[in-house]
Amino acid sequence: ESRLKLFGPKDDADIEIPLTLGEAREIAAKFITMRQSLRRIVSLDEKNVPKYAKEIAQDALNRTH
Numbered sequence: 001e002s003r004l005k006l007f008g009p010k011d012d013a014d015i016e017i018p019l020t021l022g023e024a025r026e027i028a029a030k031f032i033t034m035r036q037s038l039r040r041i042v043s044l045d046e047k048n049v050p051k052y053a054k055e056i057a058q059d060a061l062n063r064t065h
Helices: 023-043 048-065
Strands: none
Touching: 023 048
């Protein structure tokens, strides 16, 4: 994340940023966690969204930071 912050939104050139295998695996694991959490939120019944969505999102953020 800190490496990506070096590049502004207008830096759209195809730039390669070297990552170690461990860093790439960590990014993939965090992405999977967030995706699963979003799926859980979307699958909630309408009446349960206000009750559980914040809790699910907070749990995912805690596990990815």
